[in-house]
Amino acid sequence: xxxxxxxxRFRSRRAAVVVFSHYPSDPRPRRxxxxxxxxxxxxxVICLKLAAGETGRETFNGVNILRLPLRHQRGGxxxxxxxxxxxxxxxxxxxTYRSFSRGYHLVHVHNMPDVLVFSALVPKxxxxxxxxxxxxxxxxxxxxxxxxxxxxxxxxxLKRFEKWSTGFADAVITVNLACKQIFTARSCPASKLRxxxxxxxxxxxxxxxxxxxxxxxxxxxxxxxxxxxxxxVERHGxxxxxxxxxxxxxxxxxxxxxxxxxxxxxxxxxxxxxxxxGLQGRVRYLGAIPLEQIVSAIDECDVxxxxxxRSLFTEINTPTRIFEYLARGKPVIAPMAGGIRDYFGEDDLxxxxxxxxxxxxxxxxxxxxxxxxxRQITSKGQxxxxxxxxxxxxxxxxxxxxxxxxxTAADSKPRAVEAVRSEAG
Numbered sequence: 521x522x523x524x525x526x527x528x529r530f531r532s533r534r535a536a537v538v539v540f541s542h543y544p545s546d547p548r549p550r551r552x553x554x555x556x557x558x559x560x561x562x563x564x565v566i567c568l569k570l571a572a573g574e575t576g577r578e579t580f581n582g583v584n585i586l587r588l589p590l591r592h593q594r595g596g597x598x599x600x601x602x603x604x605x606x607x608x609x610x611x612x613x614x615x616t617y618r619s620f621s622r623g624y625h626l627v628h629v630h631n632m633p634d635v636l637v638f639s640a641l642v643p644k645x646x647x648x649x650x651x652x653x654x655x656x657x658x659x660x661x662x663x664x665x666x667x668x669x670x671x672x673x674x675x676x677x678l679k680r681f682e683k684w685s686t687g688f689a690d691a692v693i694t695v696n697l698a699c700k701q702i703f704t705a706r707s708c709p710a711s712k713l714r715x716x717x718x719x720x721x722x723x724x725x726x727x728x729x730x731x732x733x734x735x736x737x738x739x740x741x742x743x744x745x746x747x748x749x750x751x752x753v754e755r756h757g758x759x760x761x762x763x764x765x766x767x768x769x770x771x772x773x774x775x776x777x778x779x780x781x782x783x784x785x786x787x788x789x790x791x792x793x794x795x796x797x798g799l800q801g802r803v804r805y806l807g808a809i810p811l812e813q814i815v816s817a818i819d820e821c822d823v824x825x826x827x828x829x830r831s832l833f834t835e836i837n838t839p840t841r842i843f844e845y846l847a848r849g850k851p852v853i854a855p856m857a858g859g860i861r862d863y864f865g866e867d868d869l870x871x872x873x874x875x876x877x878x879x880x881x882x883x884x885x886x887x888x889x890x891x892x893x894x895r896q897i898t899s900k901g902q903x904x905x906x907x908x909x910x911x912x913x914x915x916x917x918x919x920x921x922x923x924x925x926x927x928t929a930a931d932s933k934p935r936a937v938e939a940v941r942s943e944a945g
Contacts, residue, residue, distance in 0.1 A: 531560035535626040543567040557582040611639040619643045634685035649924040652689035664833040683707040698836035698859040718840035719910040725847040730898040747821035749780035752787040757827035760877040767881035782808040830875030846905040851898040868901040
């Protein structure tokens with residue numbers, strides 16, 4: 521749990537968070553919801569169920585979790601559409617009911633999809649302020665996932681939905697400068713949009729100096745651990761990391777790739793390749809683990825890797841995993857991509873050419889053979905991390921919430937809720 525001091529400035533206020541994902545395993549909604557709760561706000565999160573046996577109601581770190589009896593399953597465009605529609609309708613119904621029974625001052629909706637923001641229609645009519653949190657630009661992401669043309673009717677409609685959704689929200693936040701430029705160019709006034717980066721929670725990923733975590737010399741008796749954690753999907757390039765490990769198995773005889781994340785069909789394909797290449801002893805899939813255990817796993821690795829494939833989406837993405845490794849004083853091999861270079865300089869990370877397994881292998885060898893240079897690079901990367909740590913990003917998010925809520929009395933319900941109740945009485 522986070523260790524932030526709280527001011528209780530939102531005491532007696534109530535917020536709803538809507539996310540088509542799992543909570544508390546999804547880190548961005550978790551950080552924001554816990555930040556509000558730590559400031560005294562009552563926070564209800566409406567989300568998906570992870571497994572059939574998972575409880576529908578739970579309180580975690582002061583946040584009330586309301587899980588809808590729906591689960592996310594990957595598939596084609598129609599499958600996504602049906603799942604999004606079912607969740608939107610269910611979230612709309614639950615938010616409407618609880619808006620009359622409890623009253624919300626703030627609703628924080630996370631995409632995808634963008635139109636999920638309309639689940640907050642009734643709370644907004646009753647006086648609540650609505651934040652739309654654009655984790656990813658849907659047109660770019662769907663283009664990457666399904667390989668569709670940027671001029672297709674699907675992409676054109678996604679852009680239209682994006683514009684309607686940002687217009688409905690009282691405020692919009694997104695994850696980095698590259699996304700901000702995209703949204704302000706086509707769908708959202710710059711005055712309405714702010715960046716709150718995906719920085720790891722300082723309470724979980726407590727800062728450690730690189731000098732105490734990267735050795736000056738390698739011990740040939742222990743494995744050289746390369747770590748991957750996150751979504752196991754094609755665009756994130758786990759198969760490229762496996763190819764790179766195969767290329768360096770002679771030059772780094774003790775190399776070991778440790779993989780963490782929820783099992784997917786893509787992972788099954790990759791692990792089949794691992795078996796075919798005889799890499800079972802060098803590539804280990806260790807399953808999905810909670811954030812608290814991710815910290816320990818990072819501490820045990822020698823270098824983190826972000827082996828993204830080249831795509832429209834990965835060009836603009838700034839992976840949170842970079843900051844997680846840097847927070848714990850670990851070096852990162854990251855792709856040379858615009859969304860990363862917006863923040864990190866030429867000598868702040870160990871870069872490889874986006875989507876190039878051979879170049880990734882070359883940088884694995886560099887990290888193994890040059891611990892002194894790696895320490896210097898990681899130390900520079902930590903300076904960037906400290907400028908964008910969660911303490912700073914959290915303050916930006918809470919300041920926005922404070923602006924939206926304005927001078928409304930802390931112990932009041934939205935005025936429209938009281939009016940409806942008076943009429944009903």
